[in-house]
Amino acid sequence: MHHIIFAYPEKITADQLSYFNGLQKKLEKIGYEILINHCYKDIVACAVSNTRIVSIIFDWKNSPIDMLDDLAEYKPNLPVFAISSQHEDIDLDLNSFKLNLDFLQFDIGLPDQGVCRITQGIDEYIKNILPPFTKQLMKFVSKNDYAFCTPGHQAGLGFQKTPVGTLFYDFYGPNIFRSDISISMTEMGSLLEHSGPHKEAEEFIAETFNADRSFIVTNGTSTSNKIVGMYAASDGDTILMDRNCHKSLTHFMMMVDVHPIYLKPTRNAYGIIGGIPASEFTKESIQAKLDMHPTATQWPVYAVITNSTYDGIFYNVDKIKKELDIKHIHFDSAWVPYTNFHPIYAGKYGMCGRSIEGKTIYETQSTHKLIAAFSQGSMIHIKGAYDESRFNEAFMMHTSTSPFYPLVASCEVSGAMMKGRVGYHVINEAILCAMDFRKEITKLAKENKHTWYYHAWQPKYIDKGEVWELEPKADWHGFPNIDKNHLYLDPVKVTLLLPGMKGDVIDDVGIPASIVAAYLEDHGIVVEKTGPYTLLFLFSLGITRAKSMRLLAVLNTFKQLFDENKKVKDVLPSIYEEYPNFYKNMRIQALAKKQHDLMKQFNLPEVLDHAFDQLPKFVMTPHQAYQRLVRNQIKAIPVDDLIGHTAAVMVLPYPPGIPLIMPGESVTQESKVILDYLKLLEAIGSQCPGFETEIHGLEKGDDGRLYIRVIDELKQ
DSSP: OOEHHHHHHHHSOHHHHHHHHHHHHHHHTTTOOEEOHHHHHHGGHHHOOOOEEEEEEEEEETSOOOGGTTTTHHHHTOEEEEETTTTOOOOOOGGGSSEEEEEGGGGGOOHHHHHHHHHHHHHHHHHSSHHHHHHHHHHHHHHOOOOOOOOOOTEEEEEGGGGGHHHHHHHHHHHHHHHOTTTOOOGOOOOTBHHHHHHHHHHHHHHHHOSEEEEEESSSSHHHHHHHHHHHTTTOEEEEETTTHHHHHHHHHHSSSEEEEEEOOOBBBTBBBBBOOOGGGGGHHHHHHHHHHHHSOOOOOOEEESSTTTTTEEEOHHHHHHHOOOSSSEEOOTOTTGEEEEEEETSSSTTOOOOEEEOOEEEEOOOHHHSSSSSTOEEEEESSSOHHHHHHHHHHHHHSSSSSHHHHHHHHHHHHHHSSHHHHHHHHHHHHHHHHHHHHHHHHHTTTTTTTOOOSSOSSSSSSOEEOOOTTTTTSSSOOOTTTTTTEEEEEEEEEEOSSEEETOOSSSSHHHHHHHHHHHHTTOSSEOOOOSSSEOOOOTOOOHHHHHHHHHHHHHHHHHHTTBBHHHHHHHHHHHTTTTSSSSSSHHHHHHHHHHHHHHHHHHHHHHHHHHHHHESSHHHHHHHHHHHHTTTTEEEEOOOOOOOSOOBEEEEEETSSSSOOTEESSTTTTHHHHHHHHHHHHHHHHOOOOEEEETTOOOTTTOOOEEEOOTTTO
16 A cells, blocks of 8 residues: 655644645545654655655645755655645745655645646656566556466466465465466567567666666576576686686586686685685786696686675775686676665676776676565676677576566566665665674673673774775784785675684684574574574665664573573474484583584684685586586495595585585595595584585485495496
8 A cells, every 4th residue: 555644733724634634535535545744854754764655745834845855865756745825935945856846735625636636646656666667567467458378377367276276376465476477468578589678677777787788587696697607608618717606607517518717715714705815816827727727728718706705705896807817707796786786885896887898797696685586586787798699599598488577577676676876775774784783793792701702703893884805914804815905895794703713723612603593593583604603694675673683682592591501402492303312411502512522623624724725636527527427427435435536516515505526526635625524514414413514416325424426437
């Protein structure tokens, strides 16, 4: 329901009150909800916080017009109607002309005419804020046409043929089904052919995100990455790949027979993923890697850099774009679709600035991750010269011929929400919320300095929301030999540190983060990522101060229960319910000690450092390994026996979801620390039931051991 604010003093003339009452009665009759406000200073705050407000109607004589000065900043074009008489002076200043201001006269006594003007203004406002595809989709749905084409549920009617289908229909409501329509509806255009409202949506998004060209992708950034990769590189090409890449880029390398040269990011003692050192981007470093590569001979044609990292670290992207001597530069920015809409991110994202001659910049973003779109909503942004028809071949290869239009609309609407100053305020609110939480954690940590408490991974002083440089001499970030003006921390990615590490070495006592994450989950709070002693929280658009304070309260309750050394069954009821015999008499501190001692036994900091730093030996390309897998030229062996064998699959522990072993690689004596890391994860899962780590590429055998599929050289 749309809301309208009526603002006037409690004491006004009978004629004025009669006119307001007449408007209210008629507007309510046609479906509007009227909110009466007698306190003028609250009007803008109310209009900003209540996003269903579509108009403000106020008494001109008794209302200071400057009370609305900020309205245009937060809600541009919101129709505002001043109620006056023909005898009142109308004195406007320049700020008044920023408003969508109109006047109605109460002494004429024609509320019907006033209602007509108001509804026309509201209709025009809604028309202006809706982006093109979504506007056309809503218009189409309102027509209720009969269709004899797909989808078979026919606006939800098909679901209502059975009880279970009706339950499903009622759960979602009618519009989601009405808007799920066939590509046969020509007035909606085509996502694959980039025509009609779909094309208008792409143009709207490109303008909003500062791109030369944008594509809406309906199967996530996993698909966006493959589309870009399969346009930019072909069989036999050399590519430069961030070893910190998402598994979708490994899948791209399994699909196309490219020769990857890897850029190695750093990790600190906590296992937080750092950036790639600046030296790795130089011509000298790339040439040295090329010279040592067993199969790559040509200069890379395509580079992929994860920006930001999973843990919220940005690069100085402006510098990389200028200095990296590669034609196609792809920033996998799945986690940061909001960077174009706040000045603190200037120079830190792919679409910032102008195009660079001789280079094409790509930025893939998961629109759904931290701004508002349905899951799987993604975008590809391009800046620089590219071949539209060739790129579209890759796009069509990976795009369904039956796209889900509500998903397309959600991507477009997410862009509309970010457009102009409104987007700045939405992102700024998320930054302020994260800053409040960071400051509260810091304050409580100081108050608990004689006992353990959570610490935010951040600089010592954080006065305002900004991206904080990981400075070379600063000790808070834990990355040695870091480059100046190279890496920056995003304020909305909040990592909490738990006891367990003392500098670069593991401490005598610790509280593994997986235990706290399990407690939070039992209380309805889901952590984005857990490290050995870290918890990552994302402060997205949907996070409110109330939610963040709830998180703080639950964290404090865990501390209290831990300090009181309560039984596991009282602290982690879900895990206890699943494994009652194992945890029957165990207390929470004993569980923490058990996990912590395992990490000490395996020397966690060294294992984490070397497992991702010492790469396995390149034997064949990921594509060649996958072809062997398809032909079943493989065998399964215990992970303990992996040394000397070539992996047929990628091995990817989750979290963090980054490949540890690529298809076609062999673990050697030099890189066997990888096995130590896998053994640590296996030991925690087997000795502490309920705390298993998901490891893509490994399978548990009937004997309880972990197995991996490797190339069988006897099957040729």
